Amino acid sequence: MINYHPSIEILTDYAAGSLPLAHSLCVSTHLERCHECQQQIRKLEMLGSHLFDQTKTDSRQLSNLKDSFFEKINAQAEQERDSLKIEEEPAEIDWDNYAIPKSxxxxxxxxxxxxxxxxxxxxxxxxxxxxxxxxxxxxxxxxxxxxxxxxxxxxxxxxxxxxxxxxxxxxxxxxxxxxxxxxxxxxxxxxxxxxxxxxxxxxxxxxxxxxxxxxxxxxxxxxxxxxxxxx
Known part of the structure; x- marks a missing residue:
């Protein structure tokens, strides 16, 4: 069982494509094994797409976009953690035969x-x-x-x-x-x-x-x- 994960800020930067390449490699490798963070990334990508679709790109709105984005992400993360407690667990990986991570x-x-x-x-x-x-x-x-x-x-x-x-x-x-x-x-x-x-x-x-x-x-x-x- 995986107990330590990237922070929501790191996952957000990764989903937005703004994380440095070296750090992105570590996150990608973690994601290959982590069902919980895979779900978080999908939620972040959908949330980010929705926010940008609903926001006009004028200077005043862009100045507040980051704060709004993180507020919504943190709220979504709390809901996601609660839902994960009752969702069916993914199939166990056979670690003994696990190959070199794709990334x-x-x-x-x-x-x-x-x-x-x-x-x-x-x-x-x-x-x-x-x-x-x-x-x-x-x-x-x-x-x-x-x-x-x-x-x-x-x-x-x-x-x-x-x-x-x-x-x-x-x-x-x-x-x-x-x-x-x-x-x-x-x-x-x-x-x-x-x-x-x-x-x-x-x-x-x-x-x-x-x-x-x-x-x-x-x-x-x-x-x-x-x-x-x-x-």
Missing amino acids: LRQFIKKSYDDLNWMRLSPSFKIATLYNEEGGAQIALTRVKAGAHMPTHTHTGDEITLVLEGAFSDESGVYRQGDFINRDASHKHKPIVTKDAECICLTVLDAPIEFTGWLTRLLNPIIRRYHPHSSR
């Missing part, structure tokens, strides 16, 4: 093992999928079962989507399909569950920064490979 097949042709992984510790490695010039980095992180990623902070926003396995930190436990959004104020030490390795899709607006006395030596490497650092 990632442009980067991953056959399997995760075929990627060019950079090992940062005996239990933790990373594979860069795409760097936006001077912008965000799309990457995969891979951590062995029962191991932890070094304690780190964020120098920008980070989106994490769990593709395989599960991990926990000070704020909760995250499993396949969960969508986690962190900002620069957050510091954590993810720990992978003992039953399987954990593979996550990440979008980093700026490099993470390790805080341990030894792992700090990795920070120059992380910065070197992040497009944000070349600005």
Whole structure:
């Protein structure tokens, strides 16, 4: 069961086509597995179409359109959450045989093992999928079962989507399909569950920064490979 989802603001930007491409990729991948957010997107698209059809494009109306749009969206979201409680649940996905998400097949042709992984510790490695010039980095992180990623902070926003396995930190436990959004104020030490390795899709607006006395030596490497650092 998926417990963590994109915010209504992120879903709204996605439905409107105004979300940055790297972030849209994460949302698209989440949507492949999340019945609840699929329904939200359909509602947002219908609501947005209705609002724009009913609104003349003069300057005064356009200035109030965004506020009106979000008010209606939030009301609709509340109704949607209530209705989801009584709707029939979708069929369970066979996670053991789940293939590479469709949205990632442009980067991953056959399997995760075929990627060019950079090992940062005996239990933790990373594979860069795409760097936006001077912008965000799309990457995969891979951590062995029962191991932890070094304690780190964020120098920008980070989106994490769990593709395989599960991990926990000070704020909760995250499993396949969960969508986690962190900002620069957050510091954590993810720990992978003992039953399987954990593979996550990440979008980093700026490099993470390790805080341990030894792992700090990795920070120059992380910065070197992040497009944000070349600005």
